[in-house]
Every structure is written in structure tokens, then in C-alpha cells.
Amino acid sequence: MTPSGSEGVVLVVVDHQGATVRTPALELLTAARSLGRPEAVWLGAEAPSAAVLEQLGAHGAAVVHHLGVDPSGMLPASVAAVLGVAVEATGARTVLLVSTFENKEASAHLAFALQAGLVVDAAGVERADDGALVTVQQAFAGTWTLRSAVTTDRAVVALKANAVPAEVVDGAAVPSVVPHDVAVVAATRDAELLQRTERPVSERPSLTEAQVVVVGGRGTNGDFSQVEELADALGGAVGATRVATDEGWIGHEAQIGQTGVTISPRLYVGAGVSGAVHHRGGMQSSGTIVAINNDPEAPIFEIADYGIVGDLTTVLPQVAAEVRRLRAEAGEG
Amino acid sequence: MKIVVCVKHVPDVQADRRFTDEGLVDRTQGDGTLNELDENAVEAALALVEAHGGEVVALTMGPADAEDAVRRALQMGADQAVHVQDDALAGSDVFATAGVLAAALRRIGEDGPVDLVVTGMAALDGLMSVVPSLIAAELGLPQATLAAELAVEDGAVRVRRDLDDATEVVRAPLPAVVSVTDQSNQPRYPNFKGIMAARKKPVTAWSLADLGVDPATVGAAGARTRVLEATPRPPRENRVLVNDDGDAGTRLAAYLVQNRLV
Ligand SMILES: Cc1cc2nc3c(=O)[nH]c(=O)nc-3n(C[C@H](O)[C@H](O)[C@H](O)COP(=O)(O)OP(=O)(O)OC[C@H]3O[C@@H](n4cnc5c(N)ncnc54)[C@H](O)[C@@H]3O)c2cc1C
Ligand SMILES: Nc1ncnc2c1ncn2[C@@H]1O[C@H](COP(=O)(O)O)[C@@H](O)[C@H]1O
Numbered sequence: 001m002t003p004s005g006s007e008g009v010v011l012v013v014v015d016h017q018g019a020t021v022r023t024p025a026l027e028l029l030t031a032a033r034s035l036g037r038p039e040a041v042w043l044g045a046e047a048p049s050a051a052v053l054e055q056l057g058a059h060g061a062a063v064v065h066h067l068g069v070d071p072s073g074m075l076p077a078s079v080a081a082v083l084g085v086a087v088e089a090t091g092a093r094t095v096l097l098v099s100t101f102e103n104k105e106a107s108a109h110l111a112f113a114l115q116a117g118l119v120v121d122a123a124g125v126e127r128a129d130d131g132a133l134v135t136v137q138q139a140f141a142g143t144w145t146l147r148s149a150v151t152t153d154r155a156v157v158a159l160k161a162n163a164v165p166a167e168v169v170d171g172a173a174v175p176s177v178v179p180h181d182v183a184v185v186a187a188t189r190d191a192e193l194l195q196r197t198e199r200p201v202s203e204r205p206s207l208t209e210a211q212v213v214v215v216g217g218r219g220t221n222g223d224f225s226q227v228e229e230l231a232d233a234l235g236g237a238v239g240a241t242r243v244a245t246d247e248g249w250i251g252h253e254a255q256i257g258q259t260g261v262t263i264s265p266r267l268y269v270g271a272g273v274s275g276a277v278h279h280r281g282g283m284q285s286s287g288t289i290v291a292i293n294n295d296p297e298a299p300i301f302e303i304a305d306y307g308i309v310g311d312l313t314t315v316l317p318q319v320a321a322e323v324r325r326l327r328a329e330a331g332e333g
Numbered sequence: 334m335k336i337v338v339c340v341k342h343v344p345d346v347q348a349d350r351r352f353t354d355e356g357l358v359d360r361t362q363g364d365g366t367l368n369e370l371d372e373n374a375v376e377a378a379l380a381l382v383e384a385h386g387g388e389v390v391a392l393t394m395g396p397a398d399a400e401d402a403v404r405r406a407l408q409m410g411a412d413q414a415v416h417v418q419d420d421a422l423a424g425s426d427v428f429a430t431a432g433v434l435a436a437a438l439r440r441i442g443e444d445g446p447v448d449l450v451v452t453g454m455a456a457l458d459g460l461m462s463v464v465p466s467l468i469a470a471e472l473g474l475p476q477a478t479l480a481a482e483l484a485v486e487d488g489a490v491r492v493r494r495d496l497d498d499a500t501e502v503v504r505a506p507l508p509a510v511v512s513v514t515d516q517s518n519q520p521r522y523p524n525f526k527g528i529m530a531a532r533k534k535p536v537t538a539w540s541l542a543d544l545g546v547d548p549a550t551v552g553a554a555g556a557r558t559r560v561l562e563a564t565p566r567p568p569r570e571n572r573v574l575v576n577d578d579g580d581a582g583t584r585l586a587a588y589l590v591q592n593r594l595v
Contacts, residue, residue, distance in 0.1 A: 017498070075503065076466060077476065100497050101462065101479055108427075108463035112470040117557035118427065120461055134561065139459075140350040147562040148356075191475035191505035194491075198499045208497065212594070234595055242515075252481075252495055252516060258457060259370065259515045261497065267594045277346050281460070288594055289569070290585065296576075305569055306588055310577025318582025319589075326590050 008036040009092040019049050023209045024098040026166035028159055029059035032096055035127050039063040041086050043071040047177060057175045058168045066179045075191050076102060080109030082182045089180060099158035107158045117150035120158040123285060141277050142284025161208040162264040204237050212236030212267045215256055218243040219272015219312055224250055226316040227271055233320040241279050257282035271312040275300025334387030337441055338378040338451045339434055340371040342395050342402035343458040356560025357424050358458050365398050367405040370453035372520035377513045378451045379410045381485055388412040390441055394433050407531035408523035419541040424553025431467030436544040450510045454479055465512040475505035481516040
């Protein structure tokens with residue numbers, strides 16, 4: 001066990017859509033500062049723009065490694081192979097990624113190749129006094145908290161969105177860009193990506209990154225308009241239970257839970273959601289949990305900070321209207 | 334086609350799940366079941382064999398109770414099963430698990446090549462969703478994972494996978510590893526005939542020695558992460574439960590403002 005010292009390079013894989021950096025990547029850079037020297041990794045056919053460099057620098061990246069391939073055309077095993085180039089070039093012992101299904105798979109391949117320890121869905125990461133990397137995870141639908149130490153020299157950690165707030169560093173310099181040639185490595189895989197269709201970007205914040213998520217379940221009876229109305233009043237995203245997505249009331253990508261998206265927003269509002277264990281697994285680490293359900297026995301009330309026993313069709317519009325009124329009163333329009 | 338489906342025995346999600354003092358999943362409560370998401374994997378394998386011919390082998394690694402998981406797969410319709418069991422495996426991490434499953438897959442392949450390895454999208458105890466990728470890495474096979482839809486044609490598997498912000502179509506030449514999501518199918522329920530037939534189906538037991546796996550590389554000692562602390566989450570404090578008497582929505586808005594949530 002040779003723990004990496006705080007001098008060590010911590011590589012942060014920057015998730016981005018086109019030229020826009022996703023907020024969780026900035027959270028990772030913030031987290032990386034307490035672990036060592038953050039250096040960003042940018043996968044893209046084009047080098048990062050000046051604006052992106054400034055943003056990454058402001059969040060603590062000293063260097064940006066440019067791997068010149070288009071990640072949207074690649075499968076996880078190839079992504080890992082390409083990331084391996086940056087790891088070898090920098091001698092980094094720690095690699096951080098945003099915990100998404102795609103990144104978890106790439107993390108597995110990367111950790112396999114590096115013989116590194118692997119933690120996915122981490123809710124926190126820190127450096128112990130003895131230099132070991134320590135992570136925090138939620139388990140069993142959020143009913144248990146685990147702290148684990150990586151016992152290998154190298155570590156690959158996929159950190160959940162909203163695990164740490166993104167913070168800028170004062171007076172940061174613009175990072176330098178180091179290009180790496182990865183074309184050969186990227187091309188050596190035998191599964192083929194035939195087609196990739198990006199979902200249109202919603203006007204609302206993305207589900208994983210949103211600070212507020214309003215979720216509708218079977219109790220909406222198929223009408224999501226009031227759920228959407230409250231989400232918009234709160235500036236949040238719209239989520240759903242599996243029942244609601246299976247019924248086709250909303251797209252599958254909105255499903256929160258063990259087989260859907262895992263979220264940790266500051267505020268979760270569930271309307272007509274019973275709180276099945278499969279659903280709780282994806283939302284129980286939310287900051288404040290609000291539940292609106294007409295059945296006082298609904299299990300979601302066991303984990304709700306604020307529960308309302310009532311009909312969502314009367315409660316939701318009332319909250320939305322009152323929130324808008326209070327905001328207008330406070331001069332926010 | 335010879336399909337091996339990997340199934341895991343996990344504590345029932347509806348039960349009171351716990352960790353041991355050593356920070357391992359407590360598997361001694363006797364309320365384990367076949368991981369629900371692996372029922373989708375078994376279903377996918379059975380449907381492919383029904384369409385293309387061949388056989389389904391269910392494979393599990395785990396303690397004695399884990400045999401229940403492959404038994405369930407046999408009841409659903411798998412033809413035979415393999416159970417890798419060894420005291421040295423307790424506390425194995427995902428790398429050891431994938432290494433042992435890969436060794437068993439190679440061994441199964443000695444009696445006729447394996448065309449497809451099918452897994453669930455996640456084991457509902459650890460929820461890592463990484464074992465399928467690690468099996469692919471171990472065996473040097475292409476993967477087509479998180480399949481919401483899958484088909485085998487022209488010596489390749491073709492899957493549709495729905496990711497957070499994109500949908501992909503992936504093609505992997507056989508032999509390959511696929512994982513299937515809970516959207517991919519509706520698992521069949523074993524009928525009486527299936528349950529009776531399963532009693533006569535063989536379950537082969539292998540130890541690490543049978544597979545030529547060094548016990549030092551598996552188990553808690555070989556794990557790349559060590560749990561320092563496992564604590565049940567304390568109940569949330571200051572919980573409020575109100576009945577709607579007509580103004581609950583207004584009061585909730587006030588609560589949100591007061592707690593700076595808007
Ligand atoms: C392997 C597996 C994986 C799964 N993964 C997921 C997952 O990732 N995410 C997920 O969500 N589910 C998942 N499920 C399904 C899960 O078990 C539940 O079936 C589902 O979460 C229930 O959805 P629901 O709360 O909308 O519906 P229900 O459980 O039917 O609850 C509806 C609630 O609405 C209330 N209600 C009805 N009318 C009103 C009204 N007018 N006003 C207020 N309240 C009202 C009712 O009292 C009830 O509590 C999974 C299941 C399996 C087997
Ligand atoms: N011990 C095991 N035995 C057999 N299959 C397993 C085992 N662990 C994981 N798997 C398979 O790998 C999938 C993903 O598991 P995981 O990566 O642990 O979430 C499961 O759905 C199973 O199909």
C-alpha cells in the first residue's frame with residue numbers, strides 16, 4: 001500500500017455537451033483540490049475553447065489534457081483505453097469521473113487496466129491522514145452510509161452529481177493545454193456504435209444536476225401538467241416513478257430509482273408517489289424530502305421531512321401559485 | 334447457441350438489509366433471493382434460445398444459499414447450472430467476482446464454446462453495474478451493455494441502450510457480453526411444470542481449486558477497497574406531517590421559503 005501524497009496529480013474527466021461543461025465536472029474539480037493537484041481531461045474532436053479553459057482553471061485545473069477524439073462516438077471500453085493514455089502520461093494515481101451509467105462502465109475498464117481500486121456512485125471523497133483515499137457511499141436504498149478506503153496505489157472514483165458544491169479559486173491562472181495522440185488507442189475495439197441519438201436538451205435543468213426535482217407517480221393519473229407547473233415555479237426538473245414511465249406518461253429517461261436515475265437535489269418533491277424501495281434507492285440522499293400523498297400510510301412519509309396527506313390535484317397548484325406569489329413579493333418576478 | 338446467464342443471490346430488497354461489523358453485506362439473514370434484475374437476464378437468455386435454439390447455463394458465485402439463485406433460473410427454464418462456492422470467496426470485491434466468473438466461463442467453454450454471456454444491469458445489493466464490463470475485460474470480449482432491447486442476427490448481438498441523455502444502438506460480434514435492463518422484457522414466472530423439471534436439472538459445484546484460481550487473489554484480503562465504517566442512517570429529524578385542510582399548499586410554500594429552498 002503506497003498512498004499517493006497530496007502532491008499527486010488527480011485527473012478529472014470533464015463531462016461536456018458540445019462546448020458546454022456540465023456542472024458536475026466543476027464539482028469534481030472542487031473535490032479534487034482536497035486530494036492533490038487537479039488536472040482536467042477533455043475528450044473532444046476539438047480542443048476546449050478559451051471560455052472553457054477559463055472555467056476549468058477557475059475551478060482549480062492547473063492543466064487541461066486534450067484527448068483528440070469525439071467521445072459521443074465511443075463505447076466505454078474505448079473511452080477507458082483513451083483515458084489510460086492521460087493516466088500514463090501524468091502518472092496520476094487518482095482519477096475522478098461523474099457517476100453516470102456510461103462513466104461507471106468506462107471506470108470499470110479503466111480500473112481493470114490500471115489494477116486500481118474502484119468506487120462508483122460515491123457521495124464524497126477525501127484524503128485520510130495516512131494518504132489513503134477514502135470515499136463515502138449510500139447503500140441499501142440510502143438506509144446505510146459506508147466509508148471505505150481504497151487499498152491499492154491507484155484509485156478510480158465515480159462521484160455522484162451534487163456530492164460537493166462547485167467553488168471557484170481566487171486568482172486562478174488559465175490552464176495550459178497538453179494534447180495527447182490517442183487515435184490508435186481509440187480505434188482498437190470490436191463492438192461498434194451504430195447510432196447515437198442525443199435527446200433534445202430540455203428547457204428545464206437536467207435531472208441529475210438539478211437542485212430541485214418534482215416527481216410524479218401513479219397518483220397523477222397520467223396528468224403531469226401540475227407536476228411540471230410546480231417544477232417550473234421552483235426552477236427545477238421533472239422526474240417520475242417507474243409506473244409513470246411504464247404507462248408512457250413521460251419518457252423513461254425521467255425515471256428516478258434503482259434502475260433509473262439517481263438524484264441528490266437540495267429539494268425533492270414527490271406527488272402521488274408511494275415510496276417503494278426501488279424508488280427510494282434513487283432519491284433518499286436528497287437534502288429535503290417533501291411528499292404529497294392522499295394515503296397517510298404511504299411509505300414515503302417514513303422518509304419525508306415534510307409530508308402532506310392530501311390530494312395532489314389541489315395541493316400542487318396551490319404550492320406553485322404561492323411560490324410564484326412569494327417570489328413576486330420578494331421582487332424576483 | 335450456448336448462453337451463460339450470470340445470476341446473483343442478494344438480500345431481499347423488501348427485507349431489513351444490514352451490514353456486518355466487518356462492513357460486508359450480511360448474507361446470513363436467510364431472506365435472500367435471486368436478484369430481481371437477473372430475472373430479466375434469464376428471460377432474455379431463454380427468449381434467445383427459444384428463437385435460435387441452443388441451451389442456457391445459469392452461473393452464480395456465492396455462499397451455499399446462492400444455489401437458490403440458480404435453482405430459480407432452472408425453474409424459469411435454464412437447462413443447467415454452475416455454482417462456484419469457496420470459503421475463500423467471502424468479502425470478494427467486483428474484480429475478484431468478475432475474475433472468478435470469467436474463470437468459470439472459460440471452464441464452461443471447454444465443453445463447447447459460449448456464444449453469449451448475459452447479465453443483469455445491476456446487483457441490487459451493491460448496485461455497482463460494473464461486473465458485466467469487468468467480465469468483458471477479463472475475457473477480452475466485446476460488450477453491448479444496458480440493453481433495453483436486444484436481438485441476435487448474423488453472428489452478432491445488436492442492442493438499444495438508453496443513457497441519461499442519448500439512445501445508442503450497439504453491435505457486438507459473438508461471442509460477447511450483454512447486460513439487460515428491467516425495460517428489456519417481462520420475466521416469466523416459473524410454472525408447476527418448470528418447478529418440477531428443475532429438480533432433475535444438474536447444478537455443478539466448483540471450488541476455486543477446480544477453476545485454478547489462487548485464493549489469495551479473492552475474498553476480503555484481495556479486495557481493492559476496505560469498508561472502514563458502515564452505519565445505519567439516522568432517521569430524519571424535525572419531520573412534519575400535515576393533513577390538508579385546504580391550505581396545506583400555501584403552508585408548504587412558506588416552509589420552502591423559510592428553509593431557503595426556493
Ligand atoms: C426490479 C425493479 C426495479 C424497479 N425500479 C424502479 C425505479 O428505478 N424507480 C421506480 O420509481 N420504481 C421502480 N420499480 C417499481 C417500484 O417497485 C414501484 O412499483 C413504483 O415505484 C411505484 O410507483 P408509484 O409510487 O408511482 O405508484 P404506486 O405505488 O401505485 O403509488 C401511487 C401513490 O399515489 C397515491 N395517490 C393516488 N392518487 C393520489 C392523489 N390524487 N393525490 C395524492 N396521492 C395520490 C397513492 O396513495 C399511492 O401511494 C422497480 C420495480 C422492480 C421490480
Ligand atoms: N456473484 C455473482 N454471481 C453471478 N453473477 C453476478 C455476481 N455478481 C454480479 N453478477 C452479475 O453482474 C450483474 C451486475 O452486478 P454488479 O456489477 O455487482 O451490479 C448482476 O446483475 C449479475 O448478472
